[in-house]
Amino acid sequence: METTLQAIRAPKYKTKIVSDLLIGNHVSAYQLKKITGKESIDGSKIGYSPTDIRRIKVALYGIDENQKNKNRPPIINVRMAKGGTGKSLISANISSAFAMLGYKVLAIDGDPQASLTNILGVDSSAEDIVHIGHLMEQFDTKNTVSIKDALRPIYPGNMLDLIPADITMTQTDNWLISRLGRDLIFDRFVINTPDFFNQYDVIVIDSAPGTTLLSYNLMAACKTILAVAWLDRESVKAMNLLFSNIIEINRAYPDKKLDVEIVANGYHPSYRHCKEALSILAETYKDLMNENVIPHYSGFVRQQSFLTEESKGPLIEQEPNSVGGRVILELAKSLLTRYGITLSGFDENIKPNIR
Ligand SMILES: Nc1ncnc2c1ncn2[C@@H]1O[C@H](COP(=O)(O)OP(=O)(O)O)[C@@H](O)[C@H]1O
Ligand SMILES: [Mg+2]
Structure with a gap:
């Protein structure tokens, strides 16, 4: 594109x-x-x-880059039924980390709060934004979808592109409610627009915490939800709520077989409640926990100060060697395997031998 x-x-x-x-x-x-x-x-x-x-x-x-991805790229929908758990932070940082690993990334902001948009460097309050809700509506009601009006290149060479969000995305549910087949419009949009979506190796979607029709659409298009659990007492409750959403999708669409990978975020060794929450999560959801636990780290807070001089994108981009940066990189590497993300069809985890 x-x-x-x-x-x-x-x-x-x-x-x-x-x-x-x-x-x-x-x-x-x-x-x-x-x-x-x-x-x-x-x-x-x-x-x-x-x-x-x-x-x-x-x-x-020896990858043949002309061998275009025939299948749609894996979609990572970052979700939790609760705000402030680190969804946007993890969305932004893994998106940047995948690009840093040489993968082509499409990031989609699915939250009207537009945190992902802002962390990546697009000012959602000052600029005209065409968001994913607009594109879904064009897809569903018109013959043409103007993806290029929405798309913001973050890194050169399509290594990281963003479909941004702004507050007007709160309107998307008003439109969705009137449509038949409303849960799967995003899914159909991706499947029917291969020239655009299949040029990427992975799609990362940030989400709002609420159970909206838009968030159902985004969940229903992926295979594995990436749930971000903040390590406090609420996390297990929020996890249960997210699970009830997933059960509902699987009941409505049995062939989807949606599942979950859980990432624990905000670990601090001197807070006892962190250890408690982590052990409860690990006991309750043992097979679903990612082996990487994201520490509570001050660098993640600095990246949030958008519109100030020091705002320069996600932490991993600025400080890949910091404590936080290194864990994010390990998380991204583990997700390559978990989600079957390949470089133009090449899986570097399976065939790691250099020619
Ligand atoms: N591991 C962490 N260490 C320090 N601060 C964090 C961490 N994870 C999240 N935060 C902070 O918590 C706040 C909420 O994070 P955010 O990613 O916006 O959550 P969500 O998208 O789930 O609402 C932000 O100010 C962010 O900087
Ligand atoms: Mg957020």
């Missing part, structure tokens, strides 16, 4: 970080330079962009 807009940021990563991004492999600085043709003449540090990292993987693994 051609868009005339400039990408908002162009992150670059140092050699040391990039050599860790090849799962199960180590690559020398020499190999990285050779593949990308990058040399620093003045001896300064070389920076590799997400596009460079993709190029490196394509070369090392």
